[in-house]
Amino acid sequence: MxxxxxxxxxxxxxxxxxxxxxxxxxxxxxxxxxxxxxxxxxxxxxxxxxxxxxxxxxxxxxxxxxxxxxxxxxxxxxxxxxxxxxxxxxxxxxxxxxxxxxxxxxxxxxxxxxxYPDLPSITEENSFDIKADVLKDMIKRTVFAVSPDDGKTVHRGVKFEISPGHIRLVAIDGYRLAIRDEFIEYNSSDLNFVVPAKTLNEVIKLAENDDDFIKIFKGRRHIMFDMNGYRLISKLLEGEFLDYRSALPKSKSATVRVNTRALLELIERTMPVIMEKKRSPVKCIFEDDILQLSVFSSQGGFNESIPVSVDGDRTEICFNNRFLLEALRSCDTEEVLIELNGSISPAIIVPPEGDEYLYFILPVRMKD
The missing domain is CATH 3.10.150.10 (DNA Polymerase III, subunit A, domain 2)
Structure with missing residues (x-):
């Protein structure tokens, strides 16, 4: 040669x-x-x-x-x-x-x-196209919720749900859930499959041109991404993905409307006193259009209040600050709605209008 x-x-x-x-x-x-x-x-x-x-x-x-x-x-x-x-x-x-x-x-x-080992082959029967910037954005805003050490291998990836005109990505780690929805040009039969997080992180790196389309071919046990002159073939994860729809709360006792950036910066200010190895959750009290946030650890403490709009009952609830941060960093709207149902039920973060994303976070139980 x-x-x-x-x-x-x-x-x-x-x-x-x-x-x-x-x-x-x-x-x-x-x-x-x-x-x-x-x-x-x-x-x-x-x-x-x-x-x-x-x-x-x-x-x-x-x-x-x-x-x-x-x-x-x-x-x-x-x-x-x-x-x-x-x-x-x-x-x-x-x-x-x-x-x-x-x-x-x-x-x-x-x-x-x-x-050299033979590569898996994939038929082109089940395929669809999606803009590179759209898919990369969806991956970035969900893959953080994948657990690398979940007991079920299938939860170490992101679930793709494809139906006519619609694509949904879902990630879950047992404590939180991330969902993103987008429109796509697709009019064939429904597809459901789970792609390893490692694979999707590689797709982000290889799909450099945001204006290009990525063509995705789904085989029985493998998936192929054709993008930017590269072809990536990956195994799909097998097993029963959690029925996340049944885990979503059916009711709420309060809805909080808050500026996304203001809440994000507030939670970031707790980080100097947060101890990851010892649970030191942030405590949130939503009452009278005020969010009072506090955190205490052996390192020190922090508290601050910001204005919000509260529609419903007074609520005290504690969260892992990293889970809140990662969810809010993935929200691309100026404001978010936080739906609450007491101190022990999960919180749901959604946009004020539309349904392009949903983040579900389990609270940390408060000590008496």
């Missing part, structure tokens, strides 16, 4: 593919990047860890067809240090690969490309 390519674009593509490649793996090939020629003007780069595969086609000049399997970390470290704008990569019949740029020349041993 012999290819000639632009050092900068080739290196950037390799670095993006490298993120899917483990530094230590059971199979040596899984620590490597697979480079295969495609015709006379491109190569396909592949990284695979048996759960996630990332592929990228890169324009190059192919002078001799072939394939190589190179240790991803070593190869990418070489590329980042090359001095010239052009790099020539050659591999001989003894699997010795030469990386040459200007007067610099590296050599690296290639593994046997024929022994």
């Amino acid at each position: 012999k290819i000639v390519c632009n050092t900068n674009s080739f290196t950037n593509s390799c670095l993006n593919v490298q993120r899917s490649i483990p530094s230590k793996a059971v199979l040596p090939h899984l620590e490597c990047i697979l480079i295969q020629t495609e015709g006379d003007s491109s190569v396909k780069l592949t990284g695979f860890d048996l759960d996630i595969a990332v592929m990228k086609s890169v324009n190059v000049k192919v002078e001799e067809e072939g394939a190589v399997v190179l240790n991803a970390k070593i190869f990418c470290d070489m590329l980042k240090l090359l001095p010239d704008d052009v790099v020539t990569i050659t591999c001989n019949e003894r699997n010795i690969c030469t990386v040459k740029s200007g007067n610099s020349e590296y050599t690296l041993i290639s593994l046997n490309p024929a022994e």
Whole structure:
């Protein structure tokens, strides 16, 4: 194999593919990047860890067809240090690969490309398109609520619910729930599946152009995201996702309307005295159009009041401050409504108009 390519674009593509490649793996090939020629003007780069595969086609000049399997970390470290704008990569019949740029020349041993693991295949029967900026925004505003250590593997991902004209993303960790809804151009049968949080965080990084569309293909056990010249294939999480609809409160005793930024900044001011390892929840008292917020720990204390609009009963309730912060940071409206039903029922955060988001937070029980 012999290819000639632009050092900068080739290196950037390799670095993006490298993120899917483990530094230590059971199979040596899984620590490597697979480079295969495609015709006379491109190569396909592949990284695979048996759960996630990332592929990228890169324009190059192919002078001799072939394939190589190179240790991803070593190869990418070489590329980042090359001095010239052009790099020539050659591999001989003894699997010795030469990386040459200007007067610099590296050599690296290639593994046997024929022994590289097969990638999963996905049919294109179930697919839909969504704007990159829309999907990335939905992911960012839900994935924080995924629990990495939940006993049920299926809850380590975000649930996608697709129906004609509608997409919903749902994340849950046992203490809170995050829901985002958007319109999409889709008129086929309903789809429900759960994508690992790790996969979705990688989608955010690869989908760089917000104006592009991401095409999503749903297979029986895998999902594929086609975006920005990259194809990402991931396993789906299996199991029974929590019936979150039945967990949502059916009634409320008070509704609080508050400026999102004012409440967010108020909670941020509690952080110097919050102790994460020892529970020190923030206590909220909603009464007479005032929110009185206080927190006390062995480190110190804080209290402050801000104006709000309260419609309903006086309510005292305690929350984990991080859960409140992460929910409010994901609210993109000037004001939010907080629906309450006493001190031991969950709080619901929704927009004043519309239904594009919902955040559910369980309270912390107050000590007598």
